[in-house]
Amino acid sequence: MDHHTDDTPEDFDHRILAALRARGADPRVAGAARALSWAGEHGALWLAGGLVGAAVDGTRRGAWLRATALTAGAHLASTGVKRIVRRPRPAHVEPLVRTAGRHSFPSSHATSAAAAAVAYGALGAYAVAPLAAAVCLSRLVVGVHYPSDVAAGAALGALTARAGARWMHAGAHGVRGGGA
Numbered sequence: 001m002d003h004h005t006d007d008t009p010e011d012f013d014h015r016i017l018a019a020l021r022a023r024g025a026d027p028r029v030a031g032a033a034r035a036l037s038w039a040g041e042h043g044a045l046w047l048a049g050g051l052v053g054a055a056v057d058g059t060r061r062g063a064w065l066r067a068t069a070l071t072a073g074a075h076l077a078s079t080g081v082k083r084i085v086r087r088p089r090p091a092h093v094e095p096l097v098r099t100a101g102r103h104s105f106p107s108s109h110a111t112s113a114a115a116a117a118v119a120y121g122a123l124g125a126y127a128v129a130p131l132a133a134a135v136c137l138s139r140l141v142v143g144v145h146y147p148s149d150v151a152a153g154a155a156l157g158a159l160t161a162r163a164g165a166r167w168m169h170a171g172a173h174g175v176r177g178g179g180a
Helices: 009-023 027-039 041-056 058-085 108-122 128-141 147-163 165-173
Strands: none
Touching: 009 128, 009 147, 027 041, 027 128, 041 058, 041 108, 041 128, 058 108, 058 147, 058 165, 108 128, 108 147, 108 165, 128 147, 147 165
């Protein structure tokens, strides 16, 4: 039995995306996915959340600001990788949202979401992880990324935040009100 025509990583990516994009046929699912995608645009949700954390948690303001900087840095790194890789967005599904660019690898939404989940989670904001997962999933439901784009973006974001963990936590011990 010859399976090589249907089981390449690219075929797997296409099939998973098509299945998840089909969930967007339900107007409630489509609306939620659009809202999550909009909120995650350019990392805005995560950057705003980090700044709120810094504003309300004065004793760890520096750590929150550094976590926010790590999240922004991860997002910028993903845009740099995207410009190098230049993978086109999926063409076999109809997208539910417009995108800022033509390239899909890695997902910058997933990168900033995972960076925020790791960085803010280390500060006790555990609710960020499920919201981050929902934003990642939304990019598939709206049909603008392959699953491998989202997985790569999430890995890049998590690794960036993890790599900066020591620096981030150093901000928690700085002079109160002295910033990052």
